[in-house]
Amino acid sequence: MIRYIKGTLEMIEEDAVILDNQGIGYRILVSPAMMDRLPVMGGEMKLYTYLNVREDAMQLFGFGNVDELEIFQMLITVSGIGPKAGLSILGTLSADDIRFAVLADDAAAIAKAPGVGAKTAKKVIVELKDKIAAKETVNAVLEKAAGKGAVKEENAGVSKASAEAVEALAALGYSAAEALKAVKQIENAGELTTEELLKQALKLM
Secondary structure, X not given: OOOEEEEEEEEEOOOEEXXXXXXXXXXXXXXXHHHOOOOOOOOEEEEEEEEEEOOOOEEXXXXXXXXXXXXXXXXXXXXXXXXXXXXXXXXXXXXHHHHHHHHOOOHHHHOOOOOOOHHHHHHHHHHHOOXXXXXXXXXXXXXXXXXXXXXXXXXXXXXXXXXXXXXXXXXXXXXXXXXXXXXXOXXXXXXXXXHHHHHHHHHHO
16 A cells, blocks of 8 residues: 655654654654664655554554565564564564575574564474575575675685675675685585575574
8 A cells, every 4th residue: 555655754762763754744663673774863764664454553564675575574474473573573684684594494593583482483484485586585695795795705716606605695794704614514515506505504604
């Protein structure tokens, strides 16, 4: 119904912001991670939104980009994950981190989100596994790594797939040294694809 709202930041609450758009103040629930990225009070911002309709309330949830919104919409399809739990996960992990946690069967990473237990984290992995494409996820992260100018000299002497895995891990926030160490621990690394290497490396990080 409401794809995004662009307006002036008028107020900050504990878990929400008030955006003024042409004299109308929209209360939008956001993650702690988004709270850290807010402009100064009175500044302009744009949030992509999801409208959650309940019997007793209508709530807007806001995200910094379409990628976060799409992952949120995937998360709330999981049984036991409501909008607030989905927002909590996105407040702990980035959209790419969530994708790789699912691909690597890393329930522990998802369970770090407040209010999300181990059983629910496992449900996220089971129910989203078929919805998240490994190749597309890896390509998206590699594009971000290229944009950040990821350091490549550390990757000398490893296969192209291994080098790409190291760069993708670096783009996710791991140090190049940590990433390279993890990739080099994988048996028969030279015979594996980038996606396969990432899945195994994430389990070693």
